[in-house]
Every structure is written in structure tokens, then in C-alpha cells.
Amino acid sequence: MEKWQVTVNDVLSRGLFRECKLVAGHGGLNREVKWTHILEISEFESFINGGELILTTGSSIHFDSPNGIIYLDKLRKKDIAGICIELGTHVKTIHPDIIQYGNAHHIPLIIFDTVVKFVDITQDLHTLIINHHHHRLNQINIFSQEVNKLSLMPNGILKILKELYSHLDIPVIFLTDDSKTYYYPPLVKDDIPSIKTSIGQNVTNTPLYESNFLQETDYTNFPIKIVGNNCGNLFVKRNKKDLDEFSHSLIDRAILAITQIMLRNRTIEERKQNLEEELIRKLLQGKDCAADDIQKVLPAQAKNFNYRLFLIETTSPDMELKDGEWEEIKLQQSLMIRSLFKSYGFIPSLSVSKNEITVIASFFKQEEAKKDTERFTRIIEEIGNIEEQKILIGKNCRFGISNIKNDYTELNKSYKEAKDVIFIQSSNLLQTYFFENIGVYRILLNLLENQKLEDYIHEYLGPIIRHDHENKSNLLGTLSTYLNCLGSKKETAERLFIVRQTLYHRLEKIEELLGKGYMEPINRQAIELALAAHSLKKQT
Numbered sequence: 383m384e385k386w387q388v389t390v391n392d393v394l395s396r397g398l399f400r401e402c403k404l405v406a407g408h409g410g411l412n413r414e415v416k417w418t419h420i421l422e423i424s425e426f427e428s429f430i431n432g433g434e435l436i437l438t439t440g441s442s443i444h445f446d447s448p449n450g451i452i453y454l455d456k457l458r459k460k461d462i463a464g465i466c467i468e469l470g471t472h473v474k475t476i477h478p479d480i481i482q483y484g485n486a487h488h489i490p491l492i493i494f495d496t497v498v499k500f501v502d503i504t505q506d507l508h509t510l511i512i513n514h515h516h517h518r519l520n521q522i523n524i525f526s527q528e529v530n531k532l533s534l535m536p537n538g539i540l541k542i543l544k545e546l547y548s549h550l551d552i553p554v555i556f557l558t559d560d561s562k563t564y565y566y567p568p569l570v571k572d573d574i575p576s577i578k579t580s581i582g583q584n585v586t587n588t589p590l591y592e593s594n595f596l597q598e599t600d601y602t603n604f605p606i607k608i609v610g611n612n613c614g615n616l617f618v619k620r621n622k623k624d625l626d627e628f629s630h631s632l633i634d635r636a637i638l639a640i641t642q643i644m645l646r647n648r649t650i651e652e653r654k655q656n657l658e659e660e661l662i663r664k665l666l667q668g669k670d671c672a673a674d675d676i677q678k679v680l681p682a683q684a685k686n687f688n689y690r691l692f693l694i695e696t697t698s699p700d701m702e703l704k705d706g707e708w709e710e711i712k713l714q715q716s717l718m719i720r721s722l723f724k725s726y727g728f729i730p731s732l733s734v735s736k737n738e739i740t741v742i743a744s745f746f747k748q749e750e751a752k753k754d755t756e757r758f759t760r761i762i763e764e765i766g767n768i769e770e771q772k773i774l775i776g777k778n779c780r781f782g783i784s785n786i787k788n789d790y791t792e793l794n795k796s797y798k799e800a801k802d803v804i805f806i807q808s809s810n811l812l813q814t815y816f817f818e819n820i821g822v823y824r825i826l827l828n829l830l831e832n833q834k835l836e837d838y839i840h841e842y843l844g845p846i847i848r849h850d851h852e853n854k855s856n857l858l859g860t861l862s863t864y865l866n867c868l869g870s871k872k873e874t875a876e877r878l879f880i881v882r883q884t885l886y887h888r889l890e891k892i893e894e895l896l897g898k899g900y901m902e903p904i905n906r907q908a909i910e911l912a913l914a915a916h917s918l919k920k921q922t
Contacts, residue, residue: 388511390464398503401581405476406484406491407480415463418504432461433504437500440473448479464490470496487728522631527637538643539564543697546636550629559612559635559675559721575616606637655716668794670798676790681729681744688747691784693800694739714773722764726757758783780804786815804826809921826915842912845895862887862913
């Protein structure tokens with residue numbers, strides 16, 4: 383790999399330096415020389431920017447005395463490249479303490495035993511530096527043109543990585559946000575598991591140019607972002623402090639070319655998403671859709687290939703959105719949720735509105751359904767931790783998940799199931815995310831929808847409800863607690879914080895109103911269902 387900088391070592395190979403001697407600072411020969419500066423004053427701090435090769439006769443800096451260390455230390459702190467000293471008029475010899483200081487801090491000290499023209503050195507080195515940079519800029523331009531061409535070719539990302547490797551001789555790995563991997567050369571594949579393990583879920587939050595120590599090798603991470611969202615990470619097998627300006631420039635051009643590919647892919651995804659949304663909305667509304675249209679956006683149905691409808695009720699930002707701002711928020715929500723579901727092995731199809739995100743999460747059914755519920759629960763936990771202002775605040779969301787289904791024509795039914803779960807949650811009747819866990823409320827919600835719930839409640843609880851209303855009593859609460867305690871009078875009295883005699887009087891009144899057989903199994907089941915129905919009715 384060619385280097386970007388002109389170094390002190392390069393300078394020493396120039397013809398004008400043929401007669402010079404390096405008396406100290408051999409460890410600093412790789413220091414970059416950015417410019418030259420003739421220095422003959424002792425108050426020089428404001429004139430030095432860093433990286434200069436200092437040319438001096440020593441008229442104001444006493445290199446022949448230990449006192450010169452004070453000025454040498456100031457120059458070191460300004461990060462100079464090195465010092466060229468003309469011996470003769472002002473400095474006859476370099477003091478040993480000065481030489482020792484230069485060696486200790488790797489500051490090259492170069493002496494000329496004869497008179498030299500600093501103007502010739504300045505002209506020569508400035509020409510070298512400018513030509514060198516011009517050559518490198520030309521290389522960067524050629525590289526940029528090449529990777530832009532590669533970005534238009536099939537498998538362009540891999541070809542761009544190969545081109546980057548050919549210029550820098552540094553192995554490179556690119557991990558996308560949906561876990562696709564590209565790498566070059568092939569041997570570097572062995573490092574990918576370590577990168578994924580070490581970076582894990584934090585990879586998307588890693589700062590630019592962050593070095594990570596993996597398998598005794600430094601990797602520098604370059605996150606690739608589109609509209610503020612991370613779409614992947616480029617890992618370069620070199621510590622960031624060892625990457626020079628030229629390397630960064632080539633890497634930036636490679637990232638730009640990769641970003642263009644990702645943008646084009648994103649545009650294709652957006653078009654697909656629009657078709658996907660339109661189709662999903664029709665299916666949720668129970669409308670007929672052609673099988674060919676369904677196959678374009680949803681995975682093919684198979685015996686063991688199933689889906690759940692995952693519904694997220696969101697809170698819209700309490701602010702006015704500018705033109706086009708909602709479309710950007712919608713896109714970012716879609717990218718975020720789609721990526722999350724993919725990371726857990728689902729094939730997601732989405733429809734996003736201002737108050738709802740509907741995900742058809744398709745998957746191969748596991749032998750134990752519990753494994754699927756655990757994955758969904760982990761997704762809910764991750765969404766709950768999202769704190770993206772104006773995009774999605776996870777803690778403000780509610781979640782409902784339908785039963786497992788196989789036929790896409792039942793999506794409208796799945797949507798209702800997920801909505802029912804959210805209703806039960808918001809009513810504080812049960813805390814579950816899954817439709818199969820809402821128990822008797824599955825029946826009661828159907829009765830509520832058919833306007834038969836109130837008739838059922840009054841048929842079994844009407845006398846008690848009327849009595850409580852007329853006498854301002856709470857026999858209904860006593861009955862509910864009594865049944866929850868499985869008929870244990872002692873436990874019921876303790877839960878109600880009343881003496882047992884008071885409970886006996888209340889139970890006698892309940893028996894009078896409902897009949898002596900109200901605790902018979904068949905009657906008790908009906909009454910318990912009516913109590914649940916009464917709780918549900920109060921929430922509507």
C-alpha cells in the first residue's frame with residue numbers, strides 16, 4: 383500500500399539533504415511533513431500549526447545549551463515533524479542534552495555542516511508535497527470513478543470491497559442491517575463470527591471510525607447510514623490510528639458507492655412496500671385479492687409455513703408535521719420494524735399508518751409453539767426500548783398478536799384478534815399479548831359485538847345488580863371474590879377485610895337473589911362468565 387504522507391524519511395532521500403546528518407530522533411522518521419517553516423525567533427507558538435519541518439540557524443534557540451530544551455519542548459507540543467539546523471554562525475555543535483531529548487521524544491534533529499539555502503529546501507519540499515498530494519488526489523479520483531462503475535454491476539458490493547483491498551491491502555468486511563455479509567479476501571471470513579459476537583446488537587450504535595479489538599486484531603468500524611438510519615457497517619482490519627488520510631479518502635469513496643447501491647435497493651424496497659401496504663390493507667378489510675398479487679408481496683404458503691398478525695398501536699407525535707415529514711417517519715418506522723423482525727428469523731410484511739403498524743410475521747412453525755411466543759416477546763421488549771423522537775417511542779405502544787394461521791384470506795380475522803387483545807390490555811382485564819391467552823373474553827367479545835352481552839349479564843346477575851343499585855351495596859364484588867377464592871369463606875372474608883359473620887349475611891342475600899343452586903358447577907360457570915362479561919361491559 384502506497385502511503386499518503388511525505389515523511390521525514392522521504393525528505394532525507396532528497397538531493398539537498400545528501401550532506402546532512404541525522405543526530406537524534408531516529409524513531410520519528412515516519413512523521414508526516416505537511417510543510418516547511420523557517421524559524422529564527424523564540425516566540426513562535428502562533429506561527430506553528432503542526433506537521434512542519436523547521437529550518438533554522440539557531441539564532442534564537444540555543445541548541446548548543448541545555449537551555450534549548452525549553453524551546454524544543456514547545457516545538458514538540460506543537461507536533462512538528464522535525465528540525466533542520468545549520469551549524470556555523472549561531473550553533474557550533476548540538477548539546478548532548480538536546481540530542482538525548484530528541485531521541486527520547488522521537489523528534490528528528492537534522493544538521494547541516496555547511497551553509498545551505500533554506501529557500502532551495504523550501505521550494506524543493508513544497509514541490510514534493512504538492513506533487514505528492516496531486517498524485518494522491520488523482521488516484522482517489524480514479525478509484526472513485528472505478529467504484530462508481532462497480533456499483534452499477536451485479537454483486538457490486540463485493541466488487542467494491544475487492545477494489546478497496548487492491549489499493550489498501552487491508553482486509554474488509556461489510557455487514558448489512560439484515561445480516562447479509564460481504565468480505566474480501568476470502569480468508570477474512572473466519573473473523574465474521576467474532577465481529578458479530580463482540581459487536582452484537584450495539585453495532586448500529588457504534589460511533590464513526592470506532593476501533594474494536596477482535597481476535598488479537600484491530601478492526602475499525604465505519605457505520606453506513608441512509609437518512610440517519612444505519613444500513614450496515616464496514617469493518618477495516620486496521621486500527622484507526624494506523625489509517626492515514628489517503629486510506630480514509632478511499633474508504634469514504636467506497637462507502638459512498640456502497641451507499642448508492644443500498645439507496646437503489648431501498649428505492650426498490652419502497653416500491654415493493656407500497657404494493658405490500660395496498661395489498662395488506664385490502665386483506666385486512668376482507669376484500670378479495672388475486673393469488674398472483676398475493677404471491678408478489680407475501681411468502682408462498684406451505685403446510686408448516688405460518689404467520690401471526692402482530693399489531694402495534696402507536697402514539698402519533700403531538701405536533702404538526704411538515705409536508706413529506708410523515709412519509710419519512712413512516713419509512714423509518716418500516717425500516718426499523720422490518721429489520722427487527724428479520725433479526726429474529728421472521729419474514730415480515732408491513733402496513734404502516736399514523737396510529738398502527740401491522741406486521742404479518744411469517745415463519746416456519748416450531749415443534750413447540752412456545753418458542754415462537756418467546757421470540758415475539760423479545761421483539762416487544764426491544765420495541766419497548768426504542769426512544770427515537772418523532773419516529774417511535776416504544777414505551778407508548780400497545781401490542782396484540784393473533785393466533786397462528788396459514789391462510790392469508792383469514793387476515794381480517796387475525797386483525798380482529800390482535801385488536802381484541804389490545805382492547806383487553808387497555809381495559810386492564812388481562813395482561814397478555816397473545817390472542818390464545820385471553821380465555822373466555824374470546825366468547826364475550828363476540829357477544830359484545832352482537833349486542834347480546836347485556837342480555838346475558840342481566841339473565842345471571844340482574845337481581846344482584848338491581849339490589850346493589852337500590853341499596854348502594856356491593857354484593858356483586860362479594861360474589862366475585864367468593865368465586866375467586868373457590869368458595870372459601872375464611873379467605874373471602876380476609877380479602878374483603880370483613881368479619882366472617884358479615885360475609886355470612888351477604889352470602890345468604892346472594893343465595894336469596896340467585897337461588898340455592900348458584901354454586902352448582904353448571905350455574906357457577908355461567909355466573910363466572912357473566913361476571914367477566916360485566917367487567918368487560920364497564921370498559922365499553
